[in-house]
Amino acid sequence: MAVEQDVRHCTRCGAPVAAGEGPRAVPTCTACGHRHFRDPKVGVGAVVRDAEGRLLLVRRGVPPARGLWALPAGYVDAGEDPREAAAREVLEETGLVVRCGAVVDVYPGGGGASFFLAFEAALVGGVLAAADDALDAAFFPLDALPEIGFASTQDVVARLRADGRA
Numbered sequence: 001m002a003v004e005q006d007v008r009h010c011t012r013c014g015a016p017v018a019a020g021e022g023p024r025a026v027p028t029c030t031a032c033g034h035r036h037f038r039d040p041k042v043g044v045g046a047v048v049r050d051a052e053g054r055l056l057l058v059r060r061g062v063p064p065a066r067g068l069w070a071l072p073a074g075y076v077d078a079g080e081d082p083r084e085a086a087a088r089e090v091l092e093e094t095g096l097v098v099r100c101g102a103v104v105d106v107y108p109g110g111g112g113a114s115f116f117l118a119f120e121a122a123l124v125g126g127v128l129a130a131a132d133d134a135l136d137a138a139f140f141p142l143d144a145l146p147e148i149g150f151a152s153t154q155d156v157v158a159r160l161r162a163d164g165r166a
């Protein structure tokens with residue numbers, strides 16, 4: 001995962017860069033006026049259910065929401081397919097192999113990402129074992145969930161419960 005580093009000196013002329021104000025400010029060179037656009041950080045996660053309909057969640061080992069539960073998720077690397085990124089994160093955090101399909105929804109940032117895409121994902125194989133950024137990983141029945149850390153995961157749960165009643 002790349003660490004965010006604000007540009008302090010112009011990549012064109014080396015002069016100091018003015019940061020500007022507000023979350024959408026574009027840092028601008030004080031000498032040549034070159035604007036240093038920042039790329040959004042894209043978060044992706046997977047909605048994985050087992051044969052009993054239980055939902056795969058991971059207990060987060062890193063802030064924000066450390067110690068709380070959420071969809072297995074992470075950042076898309078440059079040049080990486082978002083579905084493959086989500087599947088990679090599931091494998092890294094839970095040991096499970098999934099194939100990502102339709103987008104459930106696109107959410108505003110909350111876990112450090114600029115925005116977050118949740119994908120439906122089919123369980124293909126692997127052996128469940130928490131690793132990487134996850135303290136724990138488990139399947140939960142929708143009526144017996146642990147404490148959820150993110151609004152996006154809560155929304156996914158609400159949708160699954162609504163589907164179950166439909």
Ligand SMILES: [Zn+2]
Nearest residue numbers: 010013029032
């Ligand atoms: Zn410059």
